[in-house]
Amino acid sequence: MRKTVKILHSIAAGGLVGGLLAYAVLLLVAPQETPAAYADLRASIALLGNLVLLPSLAIALVSGLVAMVVHRPFIDMGWVWVKAALGILMFKGVLTVIGAKADYAAGVAARMATGEAPPDALADLLALEWGTLLAVGAIAIANYVLGIWRPKLMRPLPSDAAPRRAG
Template structure:
């Protein structure tokens, strides 16, 4: 069981790194000066779509699945409030990436192709670009909050077990104040 826990943790950590890296790469490409030609802009948008399709979305999927698996292979996580907060934030990240980031990357690539073909105005992506930046910052903030929760593991809420008794901490309290807080909970 210990090996399964370690493998799930490695997968979750690697996926989180991939997600942050993919979001930062997406932002880096958006921040470069627009290419001089419509064809160059179309290439830039194609690169962003590749990052979204091959790095961001798969990393998010692996992070979500490995996060759920970590609750299965390490049952004390089921009683930790920070884990449930991470799960809720993971759903928000999934919605943000699937419905906004990934969709916007695909849509923008198609509009860039239309601009190149001359069937769309050169400023057709201006409004989308503002929405894109806002969404990227929000998804990045949620991702970093999830990472902080996973590292910090604060004692936010502890849920009762099925028998109605309080769940026991996964590790012994570090000091007398922690012991007193455990007794009060």
């Protein structure tokens, strides 16, 4: 069970980082010259968020928490708790900003393509999107580093050691 959870967690983490990289590549190199092309880009990003990023993140987060249950020593390790906290931050970032804003931007881009919205309707959103994408990417890399490096952030007391009193 432990190896299965670890493999699932690793695959999901790879899907998450790959999805974030694909998102950035789409923003950088996809055709955006016409409103229709931009609307297609936004639809692709929304699809990527819904089919790759959100499921990968959910699986990575849940499998990480399950790993703590099936391998009890993880509960006493500080790096595991830091990874859990960072995972929750990533989930919030992906879910609320990347996932929701990508869907919103796809709708606005479609309205831009039909002339219902001005051409600069997404300018502010794009800056926020890049900032969030970079922040979530940095958190994902930090989680990778913690999972490989496994620093001793907290040292638990042995269960049979009682605190000693001075004097």
